[in-house]
Amino acid sequence: MTSERRPITRDDYERVYALLQAYRVRDLDSSEMTWEILHRIHEHDLGGRVLAPEEVAGDEGLARESHHAAVVLEALLHGKATIPAVTRPPLGICGTPGCPNSTHGALCPSCELKAGGS
DSSP: OOEEEOOHHHHHHHHHHHHHHHHHHHHHHHTTTHHHHHHHHHHIIIIIISSSSGGOOHHHHHHHHHHHHHHHHHHHHHOOEEEEOOOOOOOEESSSSOOOEESSSSSSSSHHHTOOOO
């Protein structure tokens, strides 16, 4: 199986920087969820130039950006100038005890609905 690779570009660096800024803002003021901050950065500060703000919405968008950042940094640590052309964030297991469902966030959609009282 061949995997296509692409060069690391300025957009990749900006995506990593935006993610770090979102975590920094969240640490200073935890009134918003991290993905909401990241969405706002991509929408207002970057104007959708690097990535469409809709791409970073929700837990899955945040997981995708976190995974992208890890891939970029890992490549740089190993002296590489390319990354896989397509990456997918890993799924985790739901945080509800006994629930085996996979999720990109802390809870699977079913358990999140139950926790919200729905």
